[in-house]
Amino acid sequence: MTEGLDLAPEDGASRHQGMVAGADVIRGYLKTLPVAPGVYRMINDRGDVLYVGKARQLRNRVASYTRPAQLPIRLQRMIAETTRMEFVTTHTEVEALLLESNLIKKLLPRYNVLLRDDKTFAHILITADHEFAQIVKHRGARKRPGTYFGPFASAGAVNRTVSSLQRAFLLRNCSDNIFRSRTRPCLQYHIKRCSAPCVGRISNEDYAALVDEAKEFFTGQSAKVQARLGTQMEAASEALEFETAAKIRDRIRALTAVQAHQDINVPGLDDADVIALHQEGGQSCVQVFFFRNGRNYGSRAYFPSHDRNRDDSDVLAAFVGQFYADKLPPKAVLLSHDLAERDLVAEALSIRASHKVQVLAPQRGAKRKPVDHALNNARDALGRRRAESASHRKLMDALAARLDLETPPERIEVYDNSHIQGTNAIGGMIVCGPDGLMKNAYRKFNIQTVGGEGDAVPAGGDDYAMMREVLTRRFKRAQKEDPERRKGQWPDLVIVDGGRGQLGVASDVFADLGIDDVALLGVAKGPDRNAGREQFYRPGGGVFMLAPRDPLLYFIQRLRDEAHRFAITAHRARRSRGISASPLDEVPGIGAKRKKALLLHFGSARNVARAGLADLEAVTGISKGVAEKIYGHFHGDE
Numbered sequence: 001m002t003e004g005l006d007l008a009p010e011d012g013a014s015r016h017q018g019m020v021a022g023a024d025v026i027r028g029y030l031k032t033l034p035v036a037p038g039v040y041r042m043i044n045d046r047g048d049v050l051y052v053g054k055a056r057q058l059r060n061r062v063a064s065y066t067r068p069a070q071l072p073i074r075l076q077r078m079i080a081e082t083t084r085m086e087f088v089t090t091h092t093e094v095e096a097l098l099l100e101s102n103l104i105k106k107l108l109p110r111y112n113v114l115l116r117d118d119k120t121f122a123h124i125l126i127t128a129d130h131e132f133a134q135i136v137k138h139r140g141a142r143k144r145p146g147t148y149f150g151p152f153a154s155a156g157a158v159n160r161t162v163s164s165l166q167r168a169f170l171l172r173n174c175s176d177n178i179f180r181s182r183t184r185p186c187l188q189y190h191i192k193r194c195s196a197p198c199v200g201r202i203s204n205e206d207y208a209a210l211v212d213e214a215k216e217f218f219t220g221q222s223a224k225v226q227a228r229l230g231t232q233m234e235a236a237s238e239a240l241e242f243e244t245a246a247k248i249r250d251r252i253r254a255l256t257a258v259q260a261h262q263d264i265n266v267p268g269l270d271d272a273d274v275i276a277l278h279q280e281g282g283q284s285c286v287q288v289f290f291f292r293n294g295r296n297y298g299s300r301a302y303f304p305s306h307d308r309n310r311d312d313s314d315v316l317a318a319f320v321g322q323f324y325a326d327k328l329p330p331k332a333v334l335l336s337h338d339l340a341e342r343d344l345v346a347e348a349l350s351i352r353a354s355h356k357v358q359v360l361a362p363q364r365g366a367k368r369k370p371v372d373h374a375l376n377n378a379r380d381a382l383g384r385r386r387a388e389s390a391s392h393r394k395l396m397d398a399l400a401a402r403l404d405l406e407t408p409p410e411r412i413e414v415y416d417n418s419h420i421q422g423t424n425a426i427g428g429m430i431v432c433g434p435d436g437l438m439k440n441a442y443r444k445f446n447i448q449t450v451g452g453e454g455d456a457v458p459a460g461g462d463d464y465a466m467m468r469e470v471l472t473r474r475f476k477r478a479q480k481e482d483p484e485r486r487k488g489q490w491p492d493l494v495i496v497d498g499g500r501g502q503l504g505v506a507s508d509v510f511a512d513l514g515i516d517d518v519a520l521l522g523v524a525k526g527p528d529r530n531a532g533r534e535q536f537y538r539p540g541g542g543v544f545m546l547a548p549r550d551p552l553l554y555f556i557q558r559l560r561d562e563a564h565r566f567a568i569t570a571h572r573a574r575r576s577r578g579i580s581a582s583p584l585d586e587v588p589g590i591g592a593k594r595k596k597a598l599l600l601h602f603g604s605a606r607n608v609a610r611a612g613l614a615d616l617e618a619v620t621g622i623s624k625g626v627a628e629k630i631y632g633h634f635h636g637d638e
Contacts, residue, residue, distance in 0.1 A: 018080025019068045027066045029085055033059040037096045038089040039103065042111075045083045046486065051111040054100035056093045074307045078111045097341075097348045101321035113306040113318035116440065121151030121290075121327070122158040126171070126214060131204065132179070132197040133211045135171040137162055149218045151290055151327070153298025163193075167254035169214040170195035170202075192250060217255065219293050226255055269370060270294055273329070276336035276374035277316045278382050282308025285382035286319050287374045292330070299374070301381040303435075312337045317345065320359075324349055332358045334367055336375050389435055395555045396434065399493075402552060403538070405519055409492035410434060413474075414563040416497040417447070417466045418571035426574055427470035428567030431491075432559055444570040445470045464505050467496060471509040479513065491518055497560055499524030503537045523560050534560075584608060587633045589626055597621045598630075609634040 038058045042051045042065075055061030065071070068079045090096045104112050125138040127146040137158045142148055152158045166173060172194050174186070179198045188194035195202040195210065202210075217225050229252050236245040274289040284304055290297040304319055317339045329349040338361035339345055346359040362368040396408040412432040419425035427445035431438040447466050471494075482489040496502045503522030510518065522537035534553070537543050546553040583605045584595045601619045602608045608616075608630070616627035 019076055022079040022082040023066045023068055025082055026062060026079065026085065029087070030059060030063055030066070033062060033087065034089060035059050036089050037091070037093040038087055039096050039099045040088075041086040041103070041107075041109075042078060042082045043084050043086065044081045046484075048487075049103075049107045049109045050078050050081055051109050052100055052103045052107060054093070054096040056096075058087060058089065072309060074111065074309065093344060094348045094351060097321065097344060098352065101325045101348075104318070105322050105325045111307070113304050113310060113315050113322075115302060115304050115319055115322040121153070122155050123148045123150030123152065124158060124162060124165075124218075125149075126211060130176060130179075132172060132207055134176075135162060135165060135169075135173055135214065147215060147218075150292065150297060153290060153300045157298050164254050165214060165217075166193040168217070168251050169210045170251070171210060171214060172197060174198070192247070226252060229255075269367070270332075271330040272332040272334055274334045274370045274374045275316070275320065275323075276371055276378045277312055277319070278336075278375060278378040279312055279315070280379075280382055281386065283382060283386065284315050285378045285385065286316070287378035287381060288323070289370060289374050289377075290330075291370075299377065301378065303382075303385060313339055317341065320345060321348075324352060329353045329357045331355065332360065334371050335359065335361045336371050336378075337361060385435075392436055393434065395552060398552045399555070402546075403493070403519060403521065405492070407492075408434075409519075411438075411488070411491045412493045412495065412559065413491040414495040414497070414559045415467065415470060416560070416563040416567045417463060417470070418564075418567040419447070419466070424571055424575040425466055426567055426571040427466060428563055428570055429470070429474065430559070430563045430566050437562065442566060443474070444566070445473060446574065463498070464501060467498070467502055467505045468509055471506055472513070475509065475513050475515060493519045493521065495521045495523060495556070495559060495563075497563060498522055499535065500537050500541075500543075503539065507539050523556060583634075587630055589629055594621055594626070 035057045037054075037056055039052065039054050040058060040062060041049050042053075043049055053061065062085070065075070065079055065082075068076045071079070088099065090099060104114070108114055108116075120139050123138045123142075125134075125136050125144065125146050125148050127134045127136070127144060129145045133146070137155070138144070138148065150158070152161070162173065165171070166188070170193065172179065172188070174182075174188070174194075182198040185196040185199055185201060186194070189196040189201065195207060197204075197207050213225050213228075229248055233245050233248040233252065236242075236248060269291050270293065272291045274291070276287050278285050278287075284306065286302045286304060287299055288302065289299040302319070302323075304315060306315055306318070316335060316337050320333070320335070320339070329352060333349065339359070342359050342361070346357055349357040349359065360367065362371060393408070399405075400408040410433060414430050414432070415427065417425060417427050425447035427447055429443045429445070431441035447469055478489050481487070494506060496506050499522055503520060506520050506522070510516070510520070520539050524535045524537065525533075533545070533548075534557070535543055535545055536556075546556075584590050584598060590598075597619055598608050598616075599605065602611060602615075611631075613627055613631050616622055616630055617624055619627075622630070
């Protein structure tokens with residue numbers, strides 16, 4: 001991170017000149033700035049946003065940057081790079097805080113504290129748009145009607161919970177299309193994970209009762225649900241209905257299994273997020289625990305990027321703002337460190353959540369215990385990460401030494417292709433940086449054609465042609481979007497999965513594009529495709545092998561295997577979409593509604609293709625003009 005480096009003496013003079021120029025630029029805005037709340041952006045000569053800040057009084061806050069000698073070195077560098085500023089005034093400081101969080105998350109300015117892991121959390125959804133509710137895992141916007149429970153820290157936790165809840169409440173998880181097409185119970189019914197409402201094995205009223213019980217369980221009334229089931233089991237047993245009693249017993253066991261997975265449940269902690277920060281060696285780890293309806297839904301560790309001199313309170317405040325920029329806050333947020341503007345943050349989160357949100361930094365008592373637990377987890381997670389980073393840096397140094405690179409690579413890109421006889425071909429690119437795999441930088445390429453514009457031909461099963469297309473598209477785009485190589489889009493080393501042939505393709509692509517400063521390496525499987533006997537090819541004909549137990553060999557193998565995993569996963573997903581595709585998707589003017597109406601009326605896409613004009617016009621929602629389009633698509637000029 002450049003902010004943490006000491007400048008050489010000759011850089012000090014240029015920095016001073018830049019500071020003077022930057023301060024003059026900032027001073028020029030003061031005359032027109034209001035004494036009002038708002039957000040400001042500091043921008044460099046390339047148009048990159050350096051910093052986003054909010055202020056209660058814009059003029060006073062911006063004026064502080066005109067005296068750079070009194071500011072930390074980090075801010076002095078920022079002022080020296082500033083060539084212009086942009087401002088947005090708001091009605092209140094709370095609005096400014098909300099806007100600041102959104103802009104930081106969107107623009108990723110280098111001088112702000114940055115939360116780069118923006119993955120959405122999984123929820124469990126009990127749907128409300130069907131007569132028989134469905135229980136499913138859900139990610140993304142809450143557009144589908146129903147009741148959402150979560151967030152869960154991991155998709156695995158959701159999958160386990162859904163599986164256990166199916167046993168406990170016998171709710172369906174099949175899609176509506178499968179539900180409509182069933183004529184007899186599926187396997188889920190026979191293994192006691194569904195009550196088979198699709199074929200009438202349970203009444204509407206009894207199924208609705210199961211749905212209500214599931215919602216009661218999620219809202220913290222599990223003891224009430226289990227007590228009721230216990231009473232029902234005893235009654236069935238006394239009535240000698242042993243099969244019914246056994247089914248209820250299995251449901252009770254499933255509920256118990258779900259509760260057994262809940263660790264560190266805290267009495268009195270209902271809906272809350274516990275957020276703890278630990279800093280060491282200029283790095284930070286923020287651990288977040290999720291509690292909903294008195295249950296612990298797991299935790300996740302974050303490692304925000306920031307200047308090493310930022311204090312705990314600043315880093316935590318920036319994290320909270322960005323974390324809730326696209327997530328609904330719970331009723332309470334418990335923090336390990338107090339915030340300078342805690343009341344302002346609480347008000348902003350309350351506006352975002354549409355209910356009151358308490359932001360607390362407990363120092364003692366019952367609420368401090370989960371904070372201490374999260375703090376211990378943050379400390380352990382940061383220790384593991386620092387140890388892994390040290391080991392990773394040694395491997396990067398060893399790789400640079402083995403390949404005669406001037407410095408350890410900051411960005412490594414690894415490429416692999418996946419296809420079956422040329423169909424559904426996918427090119428995969430994974431990225432590795434100084435801290436390990438950079439999954440947010442992974443890219444996949446849908447391979448369709450090779451060759452120049454105007455004479456493109458199908459790629460087929462030509463692996464060399466596929467690699468040529470992937471690398472050409474990747475680096476043409478890099479030349480267009482980052483010609484000066486200042487945005488971190490360019491690799492220092494490219495590794496291709498393959499031997500001399502694949503490496504030759506990569507070398508040709510680089511020669512065609514005029515790229516001569518990116519190192520290349522080809523990794524070929526050894527004799528009999530044995531791991532551990534890989535051969536490494538370098539441009540110019542150089543080839544070498546590494547000792548079977550060399551840590552550098554394991555490192556390159558892991559990168560190669562990760563690229564293969566990513567490519568084949570993307571290929572399988574594309575192949576699945578192709579299998580489920582319908583000929584109706586290619587008919588112009590046919591959307592989801594008309595497609596559904598046609599399939600319900602005719603039963604299959606094949607029958608639609610065979611239908612006459614009069615039959616097509618008889619379908620609800622299909623006009624004469626649309627019917628002619630459909631008929632013409634399948635019958636040509638007839």
